Amino acid sequence: MRAPAKASFALTPLSPAWQIRLGGGRSRAEGRVEVPDGAGGWGLICGETWTTREAIVACRQLGLGYANQANQETWYWDTSNVTEMVWSGVKCNGNEMSLAQCQRHKTLTCQKAAAKFAAGVICSETASDLVLNATLVQQSVYIEDRPLHMLYCAAEEDCLSKSAAGANWPYGHRRLLRFSSQIHNVGRADFKPKAGRHSWLWHACHGHYHSMDIFTHYDLLNANGSKVAEGHKASFCLEDSDCQEGVSKRYECANFGDQGITVGCWDMYRHDIDCQWIDITDVKPGNYIMQVVINPNQEVAESDFTNNAMKCNCKYDGHRIWFHNCHVGDAFSEEAERRFEKYPGQLSNHIS
Known part of the structure; x- marks a missing residue:
């Protein structure tokens, strides 16, 4: 029997009905995103749901590299040529080749329909790229039973599991899975928080500023x-x-300094600082996957988001924990899974 012919795919230029352009900006790499209005003219996109993911797709479609900034307000750019809002509710995953492949409202729904609230972008030829040192995670992992009277600040910053709220404070303890994180910027542009320092939040308990709501997710x-x-x-x-x-x-945080990670540098979160853990007090013994995701909401554009996740095989017996096969990427190989199930103690980093 003859094998079926392989399908071939080729990128074809978008029809004029799906092309986009930038308007009002100070350079060709910035401006309000303008889309066809269906009547031969151009219209604007409502900025209410516009995020870095949508801006990434717009810059990619325009051939202008990466999204340095996603703008929900564009009052500071010229709005004299195009003023009508025609798209709203645009929602992308971030990997689409054009905005035409993203979701959007069938009918215009925009609370702030004035042109100054139209979606805009600032594109850049370069972007940052964060990667976690998976080997260090595996080498540094351990379990700590930490007394509750030492966890008031951590509880205030929501770093414990929900059951901690019902604990008998300050008596008892929480069981914490602790490890170090070393986050490298291997890209071509510095990684800087989306929010300007005027909007950073001061946390008096730990005496520091938060420049991003969520920088990393730790999950079991x-x-x-x-x-x-x-x-x-x-x-x-x-x-x-x-x-x-x-x-x-x-970048240095002391004295309210600039925050960020320079190209070729790394930020180190040691295992012994508050919130550098997963609260496993309520976790039953068993086999698990430990996952770390950097920049999980993609608030800051990167040249590659596929290397932002790190996973480890994890075996927990109620007293000790084994980590094995920590690596950057989305999935484990079948061979690694089989070896782990058969020889969990011999192949892992065994920490009690």
């Missing part, structure tokens, strides 16, 4: 991918802890 998953425990790491101090040879540090 069961075999079907459901969360059994979770943590999160706000970027309370997003800075250059160290750099490769020949690269100078540019």
Whole structure:
């Protein structure tokens, strides 16, 4: 029997009905995103649901690289030529080749329909790219039973599981899965928080500013991918802890300094600082997957989001924990799964 012919695919130019352009900006790489209005003219996109994901797709479609900024208000750009809002509710995953492939409202629904609230972008030829040091996670993991009287600040910043609210404070303890995170910027542009320092939040308990609501997700998953425990790491101090040879540090949190990670540098969150953990007090013994995701909401554009997740096989017996096969990527190989199930103690980093 003759094998079926392989399908071939080729990218074809978008029809004029699906092309987009930028208007009102100070350069060709910025401006309000303008789309066909269906009557031979151009209209605007409602900025209410416009995020970095949609801006990434717009810059990609325009051939202008990466989204340096997604703008929900564009009053500071010229709005004299195109003023009518024609699209709303645009929602992209971030990997589409054009805005035409994203979802949007069938009929215009926009509370702020004035042109100054239209969606806009600032595109850039370069972008950051964050990658977690998976080996360090595996080498540094351990379990700590931490007394509740030492966790008031962590509870205030929502770094414990929900059951902690019903604990007999300050007596008792929480069981914490702790590890170090070393986050490298291997891209071609510095990683900087989306929010300007005027909107950073001061947390008096720990004495630091939060520049991003969520910088990292820490999750413990069961075999079907459901969360059994979770943590999160706000970027309370997003800075250059160290750099490769020949690269100078540019970001330091002390004295309300600039936050970010320079190209060729890394930010280090040691295992012994608050919230650098997953609260596993309520987790039953078993086999799990430990997952870390950097920049999980894609608030800041990167050249590659596929390397933002790290996973480890995890075996927990109620007293000790084994980590194995920590790596950056989305899935485990079948061989790694088989080996882990057969020899969990011999192949792992065994920490009690």
